[in-house]
Amino acid sequence: xxxxxxxESWLTDMDGVLIHEGVPIPGAEAFLKALRExxxxxxxxxxxxxxxxxxxxxxxxxxGLDVPVDNxxxxxLATAQFLNDQRPGGSAYVIGEAGLxxxxxxxxxxxxxxxxxxxxxxxxxxxxxxxxxxxxxLINGGARFIATNPDNVGPSTEGDLPxxxxxxxxxxxATGKKPYFVGKPNPLMMRAGxxxxxxxxxxxxMIGDRMDTDVLxxxxxxxxxxxxxxxVTRPKDVDRYPFRPSQVVxxxxxxxxxxx
Numbered sequence: 001x002x003x004x005x006x007x008e009s010w011l012t013d014m015d016g017v018l019i020h021e022g023v024p025i026p027g028a029e030a031f032l033k034a035l036r037e038x039x040x041x042x043x044x045x046x047x048x049x050x051x052x053x054x055x056x057x058x059x060x061x062x063x064g065l066d067v068p069v070d071n072x073x074x075x076x077l078a079t080a081q082f083l084n085d086q087r088p089g090g091s092a093y094v095i096g097e098a099g100l101x102x103x104x105x106x107x108x109x110x111x112x113x114x115x116x117x118x119x120x121x122x123x124x125x126x127x128x129x130x131x132x133x134x135x136x137x138l139i140n141g142g143a144r145f146i147a148t149n150p151d152n153v154g155p156s157t158e159g160d161l162p163x164x165x166x167x168x169x170x171x172x173x174a175t176g177k178k179p180y181f182v183g184k185p186n187p188l189m190m191r192a193g194x195x196x197x198x199x200x201x202x203x204x205x206m207i208g209d210r211m212d213t214d215v216l217x218x219x220x221x222x223x224x225x226x227x228x229x230x231x232v233t234r235p236k237d238v239d240r241y242p243f244r245p246s247q248v249v250x251x252x253x254x255x256x257x258x259x260x
Contacts, residue, residue, distance in 0.1 A: 004224060007258060009199035010035060010042040011073075011190065011223070014056075016209030016231020017252055018044065024063050025230050027253025032065055034259040041197035042071055045190075047149035047183040047213065049076035049122035049164075050097040073193045075148040075183030076100040076122060080107050081192050082182050083146070087117055092146075093138050095131050095167075096122025100148060113138065121171065121179065122148040123164050132167070136174045145171065149183030151213070184213040190221035205246075207255065209233055215245045228252055 012018065018028040035042045044067050046056070053072040060067050076096070080103035083090060091110040094101055100122040101111060119135045139145050147168045154163040168179050183189050194204060201222035208214020209231025218225040227233060227245040230252070238248060249255060 005203045007205045007224060008203040009040060009194070009197060010205055010207065010259070011193060011218070012042070012044055012207040012252070013184075013209060013214045013231075014044050014046045014060075015048075017207055017228050018065060019060070019063060020230065022063065024065055025251055025253075027251055027256060029065055030256050031252045031259065032067060034256050036066070038259050040259065041199045043073045043193045043197055044071060045073045045184070045193060047075045047151055048154070049074055049079070049100045049148040049183075050124065051099045052102050053077065055099065071197075073189075073196065074099055074103075075189060076103040078189040078192050079120065079122075079146065079148050079182040080104050080109075082188065083107065083109065083118065083120075090117040092116050092118040092120045093135060093143065094120045094122070095124060095127070095135060096120065096148070097124050099123075115141075116143050118146050119143045119171075120146045120148070121164055121168055123154065127162075127167055132171065135171055139171065139175045139177050145175070145177050145179040147179035147181050150181040150185075151183075185216040185220065187217055187221035190217050190223065194221070207252065211238065211241050211243075211245070215241075216243065219243055219245075226255060228254075 053069045056072050057069045076099040084107040091112050093113045093116040094111050119138050147164055150165040151163045152165040153160040172178050205224040206218025207226045209228050215225045225245040227248045228251050
């Protein structure tokens with residue numbers, strides 16, 4: 001690590017790093033303040049496609065965390081950018097919420113169930129059997145299958161919930177077609193985020209609480225990686241993977257001094 005260039009830009013996951021069950025993690029406010037005052041480019045990332053960046057900005061602000069809208073990068077935004085690069089002005093049948101539909105409207109996509117170019121699966125609070133059936137039929141009819149993220153479960157106050165990856169597996173079983181996942185650990189989401197803030201991987205760092213998404217995505221994008229133990233990964237879990245983060249720390253509070 002001695003030959004690595006200084007960190008000039010930061011990407012950080014949100015849940016498990018900055019907040020946990022709707023409460024800021026100690027050190028999160030100080031870390032974000034240090035980033036803003038330093039003027040260094042940064043992004044707060046989330047694989048959750050339910051909310052728009054404006055929604056997340058408001059939710060974080062209510063928790064006492066100030067993250068500008070332009071510094072929030074979601075799997076929905078990454079998916080929209082990917083589709084705009086691949087097939088500008090296309091059409092899609094969407095299973096998802098406002099975060100995803102708004103991002104697609106903003107790039108000029110037509111949302112339709114009539115011969116769409118893509119079927120796009122995102123996160124939603126309620127998956128409709130009718131909507132899933134329609135998605136299966138459209139994919140069998142030739143629509144390309146895209147999913148915002150591969151997370152199999154999501155958190156709730158009552159326990160884990162089936163998430164996009166699990167529902168995508170259902171559609172795959174019915175169609176024989178696997179989706180292209182845009183969100184973490186796909187390094188595409190990271191590289192697109194870096195491009196959005198004019199940053200370079202060799203001078204950027206990724207902070208996350210999951211080895212299989214955050215650390216892997218940062219590693220494959222060529223960034224330095226920091227694993228925090230304030231989320232889902234425990235110290236004993238790290239050695240189970242064939243790759244390692246650049247550094248393991250207890251929480252985001254341990255990284256404030258690296259920004260200053």
